[in-house]
Amino acid sequence: MNRYFKAEITKNLPLNSKNNLLTLFPLEPVIDPEPGQFYMIEVSDSYNPLLKRPFCCLRKTPDNMQFLFTVRGKGTALMKEFRKGQVIHLIGPLGSGYPEARKGCTPVVIAGGTGIASLFSFIERTPDSSRVIYGAKTKDELLMLDELRKAGIRLTVCTDDCSFGEEGMVDQIFMNFLRSNESIRTSCVLYACGPRPMLRAVAAIARDNNIKGYASLEENMACGFGACLGCAVNTVKGYKRVCKEGPVFPIQEIVW
Amino acid sequence: MDLTVDIGHLKLKNPVMTASGTFGYGEEYAEFVDLNMLGAIVVKGITLKPLEGNPPPRICETPCGMLNAIGLQNVGLKRFLKEKLPYLRAFDSKIIVNVMGNTLQEYVKLAGALDEAGVDGIELNVSCPNVKKGGIMFGTDKKALANLTAKVRQAVRQSILITKLSPTVPDIPKFAVIAEENGSDAITLINTIPGMAIDTRTWQPKLANITGGLSGPAIRPVAVRMVWEASRAVKIPVIGVGGIMNVDDALEFMLAGATAVQVGTGNFLRPTATVEIINGLWTYLDKKGISNVKDIIGGVNGESIHSNLNN
The missing domain is CATH 2.40.30.10 (Translation factors)
Structure with missing residues (x-):
């Protein structure tokens, strides 16, 4: 191998x-x-x-x-x-990928733009009860929709320009979702990947609602396997390597 | 065929080393290369106390090169001795530890402790462009460099002492001679060259540290020239480093006068680069009918003027 x-x-x-x-x-x-x-x-x-x-x-x-x-x-x-x-x-x-959700927890997946690439294989493996919120700027930029529908998950799509699905950004949809699903709120675990501003917004909502979860980050890197130390991200436990300890981190550990 | 070279009293099985700061503490590469094959492993620069490094972004790509401002993030002397050195010791490869201090006393303390721990070599980093204090201050001031090298020499008994010089000085041969006269067993040339890149959309520097060190093929001609100049000025071995990606690049440095070479940024592109270069040396010598790699050191023919149009 x-x-x-x-x-x-x-x-x-x-x-x-x-x-x-x-x-x-x-x-x-x-x-x-x-x-x-x-x-x-x-x-x-x-x-x-x-x-x-x-x-x-x-x-x-x-x-x-x-x-x-x-x-x-x-x-x-x-x-x-x-x-x-x-x-x-x-x-x-x-790197380190997404840990499986603990038993009894409902995975809530939030993907923005090409962030779907990182979460796609995770979604394929999650239970049917999982919720997926997937947003992009325009309808044209929503990718892999047919495959996602086949995956049998509960999918909500949204676009920034209202050209398809619900109107608004994924963090707003996430917020609405929490308001109308009080029971899930206490038992859900978050899996998020997308642009940094989106992740920051989602992390803030998670923190305010005491929801745990994971976010996958992106950073410039030279090697990808832990040697160059170029892809440092600031966490509550000091700098960590996106390529080694990440790209998936506990969402509350990142200093946004 | 003989690939061995001597750096001070240290005999390397071949002239290929890793460059400090690009090879972690060895373990990051163990899955890609047989660490036993390397002439020497030069580990990430160590400071007395752990350093957390600079804020991100720390690197950016530039034409045929990259800028970095890692800021010497490292585990510190104590953890290196306890956690990292035992791992490296298990391999049949020479271990050279790059050290950086804020003060002369720190350098002496670090070198003394590592010498006592039995590392094969100590590489004095007097040329890191990315930390605020110490380091390059010693590499760009002749008196400071002389004093530092002499004091560290006194603290080092078993290990060989290498001085890694800065490319930012106008007279590399003079600095090389100072390192030699004050007890260095070898010099390493060159560290990264200070550089800067700006994002024209945001008007911001591409690195949080604003400036960083340039490495990769972009700096190779500068490094080859400095190795050539320095190796003619000193009797101690010169270790060439700067943009070595393949065996041809390594040969260029050796022809310019390098006794050994270090592979840095090349490891990021191809984690197997060091071993490919070692294998390439065998093939090259075999083809050329040269039985000893030492025979090519400094072999460049500087006297003859020739056309290179046939290359």
């Missing part, structure tokens, strides 16, 4: 103008990822850009692995150009 391995690109499907679904076929025996773990993906074998890019694994089947990415900068622009048959290096699975 190799944590540093080569994989062949089998598909690089554009989902909309910004997002692609990348499918890879590992050319070596690899380790199965836990939900929330991530991989460092080589975007170029030149030294510009120099570093690999971290992405959560959307899902892994016996034959292939899939990643969801948004074109944001130089590295992801190169990833958009990935072609079938191209061979790239990856490191992973890395």
Whole structure:
């Protein structure tokens, strides 16, 4: 089993103008990822850009692995150009993923934008009673909706521009949900991934309502496996590495 | 074929080391490389007391390189000796500990304790650009460097003493000579070069520390030049470091005069980089029909002027 391995690109499907679904076929025996773990993906074998890019694994089947990415900068622009048959290096699975919810607790999953990539395999494994709140800026940016509906969970979608689902941001929907579900409030455990401002808002609601849970963070990183110390995040227990102790942290430990 | 090189009284099985601050305390890489294969493991810089490091963001990518301002986050001497050193000792590889102090007394204390603990080498970090006090102050002042090296030398009996110099001085050979005259067994060149990057959307520096140290292939020509200059000025070995990604880069440093090399940022891209370079050295020497790696040290032919258009 190799944590540093080569994989062949089998598909690089554009989902909309910004997002692609990348499918890879590992050319070596690899380790199965836990939900929330991530991989460092080589975007170029030149030294510009120099570093690999971290992405959560959307899902892994016996034959292939899939990643969801948004074109944001130089590295992801190169990833958009990935072609079938191209061979790239990856490191992973890395980091600490989402712990399972304790018995009797209802998982409440909150995903913003491409944050769904980190939570997708977790959702696939959660019990039917789980609640999922998934939001994006526009309808076009809501990804993997059909698959999520198939997962049999109770799904609420929302868009910032009201183009689909409920109106508003996920933290507002979460707040409304808590108001109307008093019984769940005392027994739910939160799983959140999305942009930093969204996570900050969700963490504040969780704190005010005494709800425990987990958030997956993103940070610039050079290595991905704990050596460079570049991806530090400030926690109540001092700086921790997003790549090693994270990317998933207890939500109340993060100093937002 | 002989890949061994000598640094002071230390015989390395090959000239490939890791660069301080890029290899953790070894354990982070154990899954990717056989640590027994390395010439030496140079661990993350140690200070007397633990340091929590700089606030994030701590790194950013730049063309063919990266800036870092980690701020020497480390577990401190006590925990290093108790938790990290025993782990490293289990490997058949030389252990070199990079040390950084705020004051001369701190350097002496650190070096003395590590020498007593039996580490193979101590690398004096007088060139970290990312901490406020100490460090680079000693690496950019000739008198301070002379005094520091001499005092630490007195405290070190068994371990070899290496001085890692700053690339920010205009006259590297002079600083190299000072390290040599005051008892260093070797010098390491170069540490990262101070740099800065700004986000033009937000007008903010890309690092919370504002400035950071530049590493990666972008700095390699600077490092090769400094190794070449320094190695002609001193008799002690020079350890070359700066943007080494593959065996060809390592050879470049050795031809410039480096007795050994350190791989830093290259480990982040490919965690197996060190071992690939060691294997590459075997292949290269074999192809060239050279039986001893020492024969290529300083081999650059500086006299002849030739066209490189055929490369």
